[in-house]
Amino acid sequence: xxxxxxxxxxxxxxxxxxxxxxxxxxxxxxxxxxxxxxxxxxxxxxxxxxxxxxxxxxxxxxxxxxxxxxxxxxxxxxxxxxxxxxxxxxxxxxxxxxxxxxxxxxxxxxxxxxxxxxxxxxxxxxxxxxxxxxxxxxxxxxxxxxxxxxxxxxxxxxxxxxxxxxxxxxxxxxxxxxxxxxxxxxxxxxxxxxxxxxxxxxxxxxxxxxxxxxxxxxxxxxxxxxxxxxxxxxxxxxxxxxxxxxxxxxxxxxxx
Ligand code: HEM
Numbered sequence: 141x142x143x144x145x146x147x148x149x150x151x152x153x154x155x156x157x158x159x160x161x162x163x164x165x166x167x168x169x170x171x172x173x174x175x176x177x178x179x180x181x182x183x184x185x186x187x188x189x190x191x192x193x194x195x196x197x198x199x200x201x202x203x204x205x206x207x208x209x210x211x212x213x214x215x216x217x218x219x220x221x222x223x224x225x226x227x228x229x230x231x232x233x234x235x236x237x238x239x240x241x242x243x244x245x246x247x248x249x250x251x252x253x254x255x256x257x258x259x260x261x262x263x264x265x266x267x268x269x270x271x272x273x274x275x276x277x278x279x280x281x282x283x284x285x286x287x288x289x290x291x292x293x294x295x296x297x298x299x300x301x302x303x304x305x306x307x308x309x310x311x312x313x314x315x316x317x318x319x320x321x322x323x324x325x326x327x328x329x330x331x332x333x334x335x336x337x338x339x340x341x342x343x344x345x346x347x348x349x350x351x352x353x354x355x356x357x358x359x360x361x362x363x364x365x366x367x368x369x370x371x372x373x374x375x376x377x378x379x380x381x382x383x384x385x386x387x388x389x390x391x392x393x394x395x396x
Contacts, residue, residue, distance in 0.1 A: 147329055149314035152306045155332040162339030163347060187251060193244025198273075200237035201280070204230065208296075209303040223293025230296065231284050238281045245274050269341040272334060279327040286321050295320060299328075 141150075208230055216226060249270050252258050259267075287295060298316045305313035317325065338344065 144318050145314045147314070147325070148302065148317050149312070151329070151332055152313075155336040156306075159335045159338050163344065166339050166344065187248070190244045190247030190251065193240050194248055195244070197237045197239070197241025197244060201234060201241060204234050204237065209300055210307070211300075212304065213297065213300060223297060224291055227287060227291055227293035227296050231287055235281065235284050238277055242274065242277045242281070245270060245277065249274060265337075265341045269337070269343060272330070272337075276327065276330050276334060279323060279330060282323050283327055286323055295324075299324070302328075 208226070216223070252262055252267055252270060290296070298320060302313060302316040304310075305316060317328065334343075
């Protein structure tokens, strides 16, 4: 088996398996660590600008990659979207989003490396993952001049066939990308490595953020001055100790 087969025929399955199994195991064993580990209390202004630029850019890239790589070719054809138009969209919209994420990421990385308090509060993984993402952004942006020479979208088709072939277990899937340029191969390889390390880093918050941050269902310890709910049985399944205290408070109140 040659290097191309190992990198693009075997490695995708290793990365995806570690991503899925690692995330499930982490959720099961360490639910309290399933978060981004916010440093919002420290140096807030640079965080807000950097974080907004970074997250908007990254979400656009994530959506663009997901739809662009995994939508079957016949769907684009049925919608009469020419391959050349799709290639142009990937370069222009992806390029702008990439530059945005790069600028935001630079602010975040500067803050993490040069603010002593934030550096002391950062794990190795916190710093490593932002450096890896920046490297991936630089590699992704470096593909644009190469793609520009293939504006008919033929190169892009190879990547779509490869990505979709991985998910449909197509034999010899690595052949699709065998003759593509080095910069694409480096980008694909680092991309799979990001999936591989995903469960062991703060990237894990991508899975919970949409569900738990938006309607505030995380693990949060709150000492409230408000009266406890009148219906402790509602709390029982989630917070048995609080429900018991609430029931006891109700009993005492009734006895008075
Ligand atoms: C397994 C994961 C990934 C795969 C398979 C992948 C694949 C690709 C491909 C095939 C292209 C070229 C698109 C074209 O013009 O034909 C590309 C471009 C690009 N990628 Fe990725 N990528 C991955 C992850 C990432 C990540 C995590 C980032 C950001 C940190 C990123 C940032 C970019 C950027 C900025 C471009 C250039 C703009 C564009 O064409 O959309 N990629 N990627």
